Amino acid sequence: MKNAIGLMRQRVDVKNPTRASDGQGGYVDTFVSASPATVWARIEPATASVIERQVSNTIEAPISHLITIRYHASVTTKTQLSTSSAVYMVRGIQNVELRNQFLMLACEQLP
Numbered sequence: 329m330k331n332a333i334g335l336m337r338q339r340v341d342v343k344n345p346t347r348a349s350d351g352q353g354g355y356v357d358t359f360v361s362a363s364p365a366t367v368w369a370r371i372e373p374a375t376a377s378v379i380e381r382q383v384s385n386t387i388e389a390p391i392s393h394l395i396t397i398r399y400h401a402s403v404t405t406k407t408q409l410s411t412s413s414a415v416y417m418v419r420g421i422q423n424v425e426l427r428n429q430f431l432m433l434a435c436e437q438l439p
Contacts, residue, residue, distance in 0.1 A: 336368035340409045362402040369394040393435040399428045
């Protein structure tokens, strides 16, 4: 992924799910900021050819965007990413070249 950092021009907030007590014996699922909470990202619309080339047919969920960020150990398939104008759920993760430098995230944009 040469020159990938220069293509990361959008800031995204990284949040992971957690359960909080609802005060009545149950719980509510909420999202809390990861550490670091905000990272630079490259966000691109996902086309069939891009998804096939980048994630090698490993995704079965609906994918609308591919988001590339620097390696972030707390990103999972339950992570939520948000910009000022959109919210994305991570549906698949690829550790690019298994070098712990970049993650390519197959994401679904939420309504």
